[in-house]
Amino acid sequence: xxxxxxxxxxxxxxxxxxxxxxxxxxxxxxxxxxxxxxxxxxxxxxx
Numbered sequence: 001x002x003x004x005x006x007x008x009x010x011x012x013x014x015x016x017x018x019x020x021x022x023x024x025x026x027x028x029x030x031x032x033x034x035x036x037x038x039x040x041x042x043x044x045x046x047x
Contacts, residue, residue, distance in 0.1 A: 004030045 007030065008022035015022075 004023055004026035005019065007026040008019045011017075011022040011026070012019055
């Protein structure tokens with residue numbers, strides 16, 4: 001999986017702005033796409 005920074009660069013090229021505008025969004029999305037717990041939160045379907 002690519003680093004969130006690289007995803008943010010792609011968004012800058014497509015939508016404009018700066019990497020700093022997109023990096024928090026892509027960092028969160030990358031965590032959710034991996035299926036890992038985000039900040040230790042557990043979903044309601046976790047054992």
